[in-house]
Amino acid sequence: MIEPFLLRAVAVALLFAAAAGPLGAFVVWRRMAYFGEALAHSVLLGIAAGFLLGLAPAIAVLPFMLGFALLLLLLERQRLVPVDTLLAVLAHGALAGGVITVSLVGGVRTDLLGYLFGDVLAVGPSEIATVAGVALVIGGLLLVFWRPLLSATVSEELAAVEGVAVRRMRLLLVLLLALVVAAGMRVVGMLLVMALLIVPAAAARHFSRSPEAMALRASLLGCASVLLGLAGAWELDLPAGPAIALVTVTLFFLSLLAAAFGRSGRSRS
């Protein structure tokens, strides 16, 4: 008999990885890795805000992340500081501020490592519902807006001339990214959450000949990483979040090797 907490962990991690796949593909295509990292680094501030307001972290973090994403989107328009520099400034400011606020407000209740690297084996039933809701919203909106999202990603200029609301698409992606980062906080933690977005998508790139195939394979690779990582963590008594992230990175390098061999094999034939 499998322990219920293990089943919950698998369910939450799979839901997150499935939603993270296609969004991660957009992060790779649009070079939003810095943006995502800045979002992830601010999660702790959201949790601290939750403590202050007496809300559960999983609930409090959602509106906070959406707000922070909007703020970053607005700040991207300024011309005083290069965008990636500004994102780094804000990311580290948010992380340091978050750690200090949480330790002041949360006191003994807080398990800092759990937030930084995830604590998926400790998720409760209510968190499954939250992550499932987030995954459903992300999946649904991606399906509905897939073509305009993709078109705006290939070329904002052409998409705009063809009537796509490119700015709204950018906004949508950023908000979805904030949601998925908030959902991933419990699974792999804020420091590793972007790994489950970027790395599976990057691994899928070598085997995909269309954007749809890449997005789908990113989801599948993410889910495979979750299952292998959790199994390894269970068997070897390792921290689950880092185990999942390490499996993803391993899969990436394997895909790189396979792609390199596949290419040289094809060119020889």
Add this chain to the structure above:
Amino acid sequence: MQVRTVTPPRSRKVRTADVPEPLITARGLVVSREGQRILDHVDVAVHAGEIVTLVGPNGAGKTTLVRVLLGLVPPDGGTVWRRPGLTIGYAPQRLQIDPAMPLPVQRFLTLARPAGEGELLDRLTEVGLPDCLDRQIVSLSGGEFHRLLLARALLRDPDLLVLDEPLTGVDLAGQAELYRLITRMRERRGCGILLVSHDLHLVLAATDRVICLEGRVCCAGTPVDVAHDPDFQRLFGTEFADAFAPYRHHHEEGCPPPSGGRR
């Protein structure tokens, strides 16, 4: 010097409709960047069935004007009016496709409009790109990619076709072919076409109206008129006027007003 025969422009009887309403009209466009005035009170209009070409030296504001007309850049002054429901097909001069995304030709085209394989093949054959539906975009050469951009613009079945330097990277044989295609588009679909081009020989041969831009409209009119305009000759020399030798006439009155080029 490259020698190319230029057929004189045919008589302009393409517009048979009585309604002279333009597809797009811009009045008094002003665009400034960093204190530099890029467009200075520019007037442009394109009508259905008409080929209008923007010429001008580098930095004359041709691409900026196109981007304002397309609604990609808000002007600092002036107005752009588009016929309600106007469908525009646009082939930019440059477009960077990030290799991070695997993107076959077929998917690139269907981003503009969902279309069946047969229709896609027709458009691709039309622009001289048969058998490339499954090729990855990043594997296309510059000239091939430019033809693909044209195919995507045509796929929209546009009322107005806007082509920014459509001959970029296209080989010489392909250039003449593409110009024939552009002329055919106008005849078959009756769409208006706005071209930006440096290739004056071909432009002057296949264009109804030339607008010579140098921040402001320095002259405009039929290719013959413009080729003989002193402002145009100052920018581009007299060889184009010489190409129209059989049509040479005295052109004392200067160029017509910018937006009054219809005759």
